[in-house]
Amino acid sequence: MRIALFPTCFDDTLLPGTGRAVVDVLERLGHTVDLPLARTCCGQMHFTTGYRPDAVPLVRRFADTFTGYEAVVTLSASCVGMVRDHHPDLAARYAPAELQEKVARLVPRIHEFTEFLTDALGVVDVGAVFPHRVTYHPTCHSPGGLRPGERPLRLLRAVRGIELVDLPASDSCCGFGGSSALEDAAASPARLADRMRGFLDTGAEVVCAADNSCLTHIGGGLARLDSGVRALHLAEILAGAEGGPR
Structure with missing residues (x-):
């Protein structure tokens, strides 16, 4: 399975160690994880503050960056919600059919980290030890x-x-x-x-x-x-x- 990590802007900028932890877990389970250099913001900040047309270039960039992967794993429920719930609406309202189709194909591949482990991979025990x-x-x-x-x-x-x-x-x-x-x-x-x-x-x-x-x-x-x-x-x-x- 080709897996990409979308660590979110917040994690990428301030707490990159969390993204590294996700990679460690998935590699321990036998998977290879890519971190595409072209990744940017999912557009949530623009969308929630009312600048919705300005989010469309980010919708396109997100779709172009991650469209070749079988799964895209991210660390934030709000970013997953943005892609799943609002990227299709933004594409339908402001973008051509080509982008609408690309977004529709990509959305089912977006996973929050815990749901990816339990639902997509069927794993609960990842071999972790944490005596606290x-x-x-x-x-x-x-x-x-x-x-x-x-x-x-x-x-x-x-x-x-x-x-x-x-x-x-x-x-x-x-x-x-x-x-x-x-x-x-x-x-x-x-x-x-x-x-x-x-x-x-x-x-x-x-x-x-x-x-x-x-x-x-x-x-x-x-x-x-x-x-x-x-x-x-x-x-x-x-x-x-x-x-x-x-």
């Missing part, structure tokens, strides 16, 4: 858009040595919410403060999620409290192996 107490935070876009259900938790439960503890009110927002963290600067830290209490009450050493934008927000809150609790992407936990974490 961990709690999982489902990001808002993940259950609301992709509805991954138990996939991330099934993957975590299969990790050797892990102690996975439930997070109270796990469906609550961390306060990030994309640009809303900037647009509503009063509510965002209040929501984060509520989440911090839940994280600390679990006694976890690590807060895990499947989206680095939320984890960056959460990690900042944990650091400001000098809590000693780390924020880690699920892929980085799954990349842990015998001999210690990555």
